[in-house]
Amino acid sequence: MNICYNQRPWADLREELLNIISSNLNIADYLSIGRVCRSWRLFNSEYEDGFMASKSPLVIHISSQAKKACCFHEIATGIKYKTMLPNFICDFKFCLGVSGGYLIMKDTWSQKIWLINPVTGRQFQFSRVRKLSDNIRFSSDRAIFASTGSQDQDFVVVILSCRNQNLEFYTSRNNQWKEYSFKLKNWHILDMVVFCGRIFAITNHSQIGILDLRNFDLKFLTLKFAPRVSSNVRxxxxxxxxxxxxxxxxxxxxxxxxxxxxxxxxxMNNLGQHAVCVGDGGIISCKLIDPTKWGGQSNCVYVLLNDGCHIHSLKNGEVKTIRKWRWDDKTRMYSWYFFSADNVRGFD
Known part of the structure; x- marks a missing residue:
């Protein structure tokens, strides 16, 4: 073996060279370079957010035919990734949402709430008080998981059940579940989101309210000229x-x-360089994105359906299909999947 002592070890590659290398990698390969050595792991962590922003959104798909397999599809390139889920996930029945990089699931028997990051394998478990209504799962159920403060340990899990007419939420700071009921005739909360540390909700009467986590009261904004919205408003x-x-x-x-x-x-007829990702289904996550970073179309809505990904232009209403697929009858769930700071190292 001939040894060239003038060569620098891989761990000492300059940052400029690592930038050139990483810019030509797909998501799975980029996440893998952090396993090479400590210096590459530090580089990976420092530039991960920028790298992920340069890639198109992923579509997550779980089928009962592929046990323990969680598949991801990159809509711009068509590249597919796969990661393996823990054994207990194979038996889950109800996925309530995909939020903050986590799958939010309800255990069929114990009614516990499980959060699992399909990329890292990191998971949380939250016990709940079992109710009679827990024996049935309705398609209107959905859940979100989000940070409520500047520190990572401050977070909230919110479960919306339109059929049971309540909001359940778990706050890490109080370490307990609370409930807000709204048993009013012909009045429903259609969606909710965590914004600036507070829970915002919208009703079927186009009311927008803020849920106070201290006294569990929903205070509505006094808005003029509110249009009538559909049941799939997000x-x-x-x-x-x-x-x-x-x-x-x-x-x-x-x-x-x-x-x-x-x-x-x-x-809003003009989102500038941004676009919105939505879909037809309660658990499909939604987000405002910047598609110009990966060559996508701006000022539009990316719509995820079970037959593919479509683009609706806000400028002229034109619709075009950019990626086609057909989920089988064994599909358990599909949704947009967006990387968060916790999503690192896990693709095969």
Missing amino acids: LVTSNNNILIVDYVNVNMIKVYSINVKKMEWVV
């Missing part, structure tokens, strides 16, 4: 505002924001 957070996406079907989508000064709804 709340999406932006950098400094909340967007309301009223999704009827792929051809009928409207996006609104709230003008705080005038306290009224405003139709």
Whole structure:
């Protein structure tokens, strides 16, 4: 073996070279370079957010035919990834949502809430008081998981059940479950989102309220000119505002924001360089994205359906399909999947 003593070891590669290497990698390979050595792991951690922002959103898909396998599809390139889930996940029946990089599931027998990161394997478990209504799962049930403070340990899990007419939420600071009931005739909460450490909700009467986590009261904003919304309306957070996406079907989508000064709804016909990801289904996660970083189309709505990914232009209402697929009858769930700071190292 000939040894060249002038060569530098892999761990000492300059940051400029690592940038060149990483810019040509797919997501799975990029997550793998952090396993090479300590210096590469530090590089991976420092530039991970920027790298993930340069990639298109992923679609997560779980089928009962592929036991323990969780599949991901990159919509821009069509690249597929796979990761393995823990054994107990194979028996789960109900996925309530995909939020903050976690699958939110309800255990069929114990009614415990499980949060599992399909990339890292990190998981949380929260016990709940069993109710008679827990024996049935309705399609209107959905859940979110989000940070409520500057520290990682401050978070909230919120479960919305339109059929049972209540909001259940677990706060890490109080380490307990609380409930807000709204048993009113012809009145329902359709969606909720965590924004600036508070829970915002929207009703079927186009009311937008803020849930006070201290006294468990829902206070509504006094807004003018509120339009009638469909049952599939979704709340999406932006950098400094909340967007309301009223999704009827792929051809009928409207996006609104709230003008705080005038306290009224405003139709958003131009999102600038941004776009919104939504879908047809309660558990599908929604998010405001910047598609210009990976060559996607801006000022539009990316719609995830069971036959593929479609784009609805907010400029002219034109709809086009960018990726086709057909989920089988064994599909347990599918949703958008967005990386968070906790999503590291786990793809095969």
